[in-house]
Amino acid sequence: METHIYSSLQLPRSIVAIGAFDGVHRGHQTVIRQAVQRGRKLKLPSVVFTFDPPPRVFFQGARMLTTVDEKLAKIAKLGAKHTVVHRFDEVYASRSAYEFIDCLAKLNPAEIMVGGDFRFGKDRLGDVSLLEKYFKVSVTKPVCCSQGSVISSSRIRQLISEGEIHHSNALLGWPAGK
Ligand SMILES: Cc1cc2nc3c(=O)[nH]c(=O)nc-3n(C[C@H](O)[C@H](O)[C@H](O)COP(=O)(O)O)c2cc1C
Numbered sequence: 215m216e217t218h219i220y221s222s223l224q225l226p227r228s229i230v231a232i233g234a235f236d237g238v239h240r241g242h243q244t245v246i247r248q249a250v251q252r253g254r255k256l257k258l259p260s261v262v263f264t265f266d267p268p269p270r271v272f273f274q275g276a277r278m279l280t281t282v283d284e285k286l287a288k289i290a291k292l293g294a295k296h297t298v299v300h301r302f303d304e305v306y307a308s309r310s311a312y313e314f315i316d317c318l319a320k321l322n323p324a325e326i327m328v329g330g331d332f333r334f335g336k337d338r339l340g341d342v343s344l345l346e347k348y349f350k351v352s353v354t355k356p357v358c359c360s361q362g363s364v365i366s367s368s369r370i371r372q373l374i375s376e377g378e379i380h381h382s383n384a385l386l387g388w389p390a391g392k
């Protein structure tokens with residue numbers, strides 16, 4: 215896997231998965247795997263576009279589940295060809311949804327994979343329907359745990375804070391630290 219930390223990447227065509235991907239939990243794994251599989255099928259490079267720190271860590275001081283290196287190692291295991299890591303800071307967060315779309319356009323995505331609740335740009339004003347005006351978008355169905363609730367990094371953080379390590383590992387889909 216080629217990693218592009220805080221640098222821009224330009225590609226003639228690609229398949230892109232976007233998200234904070236903190237923990238690279240089972241929901242994230244599904245989004246990323248779909249991009250990897252689609253890329254293999256269409257013979258296009260798969261790109262995971264992510265942020266460091268995760269926006270929720272930056273804005274809300276949430277506990278980070280994986281360091282950027284751990285996150286990159288997990289994404290590599292899932293078979294992505296490239297990972298772009300964008301520094302998430304005050305300046306980046308103030309970029310508009312349209313500026314983010316311009317940035318994605320440099321990757322010439324044939325398809326973009328995200329979950330239905332994906333938001334982007336200043337004040338989270340960009341959503342899936344805006345993205346769909348510019349690109350072909352595939353929305354991954356929510357991946358749920360055996361009890362039926364949607365898996366999220368927030369839920370895993372809560373379980374860890376309650377000492378529910380066994381349960382949090384089940385939602386992560388790989389043991390903590392691996
Ligand atoms: C250019 C850009 C600007 C953003 N600005 C904000 C913001 O002002 N407030 C906010 O809560 N999140 C902001 N975000 C973070 C998004 O809400 C979201 O967390 C991010 O796109 C990752 O998606 P995910 O949380 O679904 O993984 C921004 C994201 C991008 C790409």
Ligand SMILES: Nc1ncnc2c1ncn2[C@@H]1O[C@H](COP(=O)(O)OP(=O)(O)OP(=O)(O)O)[C@@H](O)[C@H]1O
Nearest residue numbers: 233234235241328329330332356357365366367368
């Ligand atoms: N359980 C899930 N099933 C399907 N897609 C998901 C799931 N969780 C997240 N995604 C998608 O994966 C990408 C990255 O999501 P993100 O990093 O915001 O995860 P999250 O678990 O919802 O995080 P947080 O709880 O911190 O908001 C987004 O496109 C999001 O919509």
